[in-house]
Amino acid sequence: MRDGDLRQLLTLAAEDVRPSQPAAAAWERAHRVRRTRRAVGAVAVAVVLVAGGTTLALRPGGRPAPVAPATATANPVPSASPVQRPPDQLTYSGGPLARLAGPPSTSLSARPVHRAVALYQPVDPNTGAxxxxxxxxxxxxxxxLDVVTLGPTRDAAGNEATALKSGNLSPDGRLAAFAQTDEVVVVDLTTAAVRRYPLAGYLEHVLWAGDRLLVGDDDTVYEVDPSTGATEKVPGVSPWDVVTPDPGNGSGVLLTLTGVEQGLTLSRWTSNDVGTxxxxxxxxxxxxxxxxxxxxxxQRGDEVARAGWLxxxxxxxxxxxxxxxxxxxxVTRLLDLGREGRSKGCCEVLGWDADGGVLLRYSAGGLIRWQPETGAVTGVLAELPGQVALAW
Known part of the structure; x- marks a missing residue:
């Protein structure tokens, strides 16, 4: 085996597994990479044995020595400024999401999906309907979505919001869950089947943590099995502040970002501990x-993207x-979108794409993509008023 071939294999062995869209593909890719790493490790050891004529003795319980990753020969791209701004003028690429702006051509009951890319609930910007x-x-x-009739979510004071919010679609695009007063509704988008599970409270939020479903209001967060409806409470966690986990991370840790100004904190919630x-x-x-x-x-890997006032x-x-x-x-990066011509809370984050871009709301309900590592900001859709949930 030539030196170049060995370096290529070692580089592959050291590569990180990045979350991809959909989540199911991420798990499959992770398994493939783990298998490749084991195979590459075996090849590397074999080459060392042949080249050096060394005999290794296996010791019970011993661990193999770590293989250092190959050093990249290309010069790294200079890191972007930690505080970034979009260009004055954006061009919009459209792409598949542009189809959401048009009327549906069929119903879910007549033609279920293999997987959903996005959910969209239009809202009239003039009337709020x-x-x-x-x-x-x-x-x-x-x-x-014709298989269920959904009302708006509401709190104890009677304030209403749309049934669709950014966290409703499962990472693999196969299930959608909707909080409703005193229940959660789970729709299998691949079969059009609907399951309703009773839960007490003015429920407003749902959140997919891998295949776990969190449902909550101001007072209580439940973890619900989307297949059986089995429920348990998750004490102390606010549904407003829980971060959607990376779908490729099965650690079970939940992150929350809470507080204001000097009191902003990050908490890590596990089954038996909270670190803040x-x-x-x-x-x-x-x-x-x-x-x-x-x-x-x-969340994507170790990074969390969230909108805020800066x-x-x-x-x-x-x-x-x-x-x-x-x-x-x-806090490693900020994207400054300014205040001119912006409504308060205009620019909610909708998730990450497979290339490390953050998808977020922009003026007039449009969508843009921000690449924190390079500072690039590009348009996706100029206008899409309403609520959007993306699979990722």
């Missing part, structure tokens, strides 16, 4: 920070997005 939920399949066909730390802004230039978060946070330089109350390291609590 919400329309029916649409399902975009991976075949590019938009369906009307203050957010660290020292990686940002002086005078830049997050004042308060809103919307759903989304202070950049001497200007506070700026709309934007932060990237936080979920292990250390360090």
């Amino acid at each position: 919400a329309g029916g939920i649409r399902v975009l399949g991976d075949d590019g066909v938009v369906r009307n 730390q203050r957010l660290d802004f020292r990686a940002l230039p002086a005078g830049n920070r997050v004042d308060e978060f809103y919307g759903r946070g989304w 202070t950049t330089g001497t200007t506070s109350g700026v709309e934007g997005v932060a990237v936080v390291n979920g292990e250390t609590g360090i």
Whole structure:
């Protein structure tokens, strides 16, 4: 085996497994990479034995020596500024999500999906009236969600919101869950089957943590088995602040981002422990920070992206997005979207794509993509008023 071939195999062995869309593909890729790593390790050891004529003695319980990853020969791309801004003018690529703006061409009951790419509930920007939920399949066909009638969510004070929110679609695009007062509704998008599970409370939020389903209101969060309806309470966790976990991470740890201004904290929730730390802004230039978060946070690897109100330089109350390291609590990137012409809480994060881009809301209900590592900001859709949930 030539040196170049060995370096290529060792490089493959050291590669990280990145979450991909859908979640099912991430698990399959992870299994493939683990198998490849074992095979590459065996080849590497064999080459060392042949080249050096060394005989290795196996010791019971011993672990193999770690193989150092090959050093990349290409020069690294310079890191982008920690505080970034979109260009003055954006061009919009459209793509498959643009089909959501048009009327459905069929119904879910007539044509279930193999997997859904997105859910969309249009909202009239003038009247606030919400329309029916649409399902975009991976075949590019938009369906009307006709198998269930959903009302708005409401709190104890009577405040209402759309049934669809960013966390409703499962990572693999096969299930959708909807919080309703005193129940949660689970729709199998591949069969159009509907299951209703009674739960007490003014339920407003659902969140998929892998194949776990969290449902909650201001007072209580439940973990629900989406197949059987078996339920248990998750004490102490706020449904407003729970971060959607990386679908490729089966650790069971839940992250929350809470607080305002000097009291912003990151907490890591496990089955028997809670660890809390203050957010660290020292990686940002002086005078830049997050004042308060809103919307759903989304995790990819160790990084969490969430929208919030920022202070950049001497200007506070700026709309934007932060990237936080979920292990250390360090805020590594800010996207400053400014205040001019923006409604309060305009720019909710909708998730990550497979290439490390953050998808988020923008002016007039449009969608944009932000690449924190490079600072690139590109348009996806110029206008899509309403609520969107993406599989990832």
